[in-house]
Amino acid sequence: MNQVCSPYFDPDFDSLPERIHGPECRITIDNDSLEDCTIVKIDSVNKQGLLLEVVQVLTDLNLTILKGYISSDAGWFMDVFHVKDELGNKITDPRVINYIQQAAGASKDGVHRNQECRTGGIVFNCGSPGEPTAIELTGTDRPGLFSEISAALADLQCNIVEAHAWSHNERLACVAYISEASTDSPIDDHRLAAIEGHLTTVLRATTVEETLNEQETAKTAYGLITEEGEAMVTDVERRLHQLMLSAGDFEAPSSSSKVSEGSEGSEEEEKSHSVCIESCDEKKYSIVSIWSKDRRRLMFDTVCTLTDMEYVIFHASIDSHKGFAFQEYFIRHVDGCALSTESEKERVIKCLEAAMERRVCDGVRLELCANNRVGLLSDITRVLRENGLSVVRADVATRGSKAVNIFYVRDISGNDVDIEFVKSIKREMGAIDLAVMNETTTTSSTISPLSPRSHGRMFCYNRLIK
Structure with missing residues (x-):
């Protein structure tokens, strides 16, 4: 057998x-x-x-x-x-x-x-039971707008668990995590639709022309969806970059361009970064060279923007020295093509410059800590607004029974903010622990040794692409 x-x-x-x-x-x-x-x-x-x-x-x-x-x-x-x-x-x-x-x-x-x-803030996870609901807001910025948003949420009996807001080039992007004030539970769909509509009205309450701008909206955030249909974790700072990009903050407002025309040398004094794009025809890459004053999260900001604009980074080199940073990226579009037109190159340059500028705030940093309650954020921002201060960036969080708020504020009229005046506002805020830090940045016309204007690209991947 x-x-x-x-x-x-x-x-x-x-x-x-x-x-x-x-x-x-x-x-x-x-x-x-x-x-x-x-x-x-x-x-x-x-x-x-x-x-x-x-x-x-x-x-x-x-x-x-x-x-x-x-x-x-x-x-x-x-x-x-x-x-x-x-x-x-x-x-x-x-x-x-x-x-x-x-x-x-x-x-x-x-x-x-x-x-x-994680340390980068709450992620989008709106579908989980017990999680706060994430609301995204984008629109044309104006003095006191963040205060108006806070007041609207307080009037709607919403507890703000966490909120992050950026403003740049007269655009505002905000991600707020809210829950029911009475029960601290997620907000049901019926009430959520009313909240979205009310916040959209607040964002559009400017001129008739701006009211028609579809970019001025408030909507529920559900995060990114993968090809398999599953929700993807989205870092809140990356989402703010995406919102600002969609709002078109890379286009300079007309008011700033008029100011710069009559000020000789102002561009050189104010410019703290430079972006240029060259072509590598031999390997069909586009080479993006970035020189900037160094700071934390700089590489995240630039890589985030290139990725969200659907460019693939094949090679890159990063270096920082004596307070300056130089980045070089060899990229193609996801379709395999290099940047072929001047208009496309100009758009990438503008978007990268905007990404580097969004996080840098000229003004005074305020750190406030108080017992959390419904309407606390609205009361704080109202006091700032009534004293002629505008919030240009905000990071708000609750830690147990405490609310920790970090604001970057500047004068509505465009004047320098007097730190002693800001400290005097504390009397109007009652039992709130207030720390004031002057974070007004000063720029210099000194060219860094890493600047592409001094000796071109410092190092590149020629040995990899030849």
């Missing part, structure tokens, strides 16, 4: 692809090679948006990126970052190292971030 035998399978066969090609993602934290910073190395299967996700992980931990080298040709993503912590030291905390390895350690589907360890 013939014996039937099953085919033999080598038990090591399942691990053969990994042994040939390596794991899907490898993360190395190196504290030995350099004396003054930590090297974070990431090798992974590439996908669109992966660079942004990695940069976002480092940004959420408030790490400073000193240098970066990125290459993602041939379906493989290789990335090296030189980073420091908030105090300028190496990363030695095992919890931070473990978080980087877990958050950046992606499976084949990409980076998975631990939502409980």
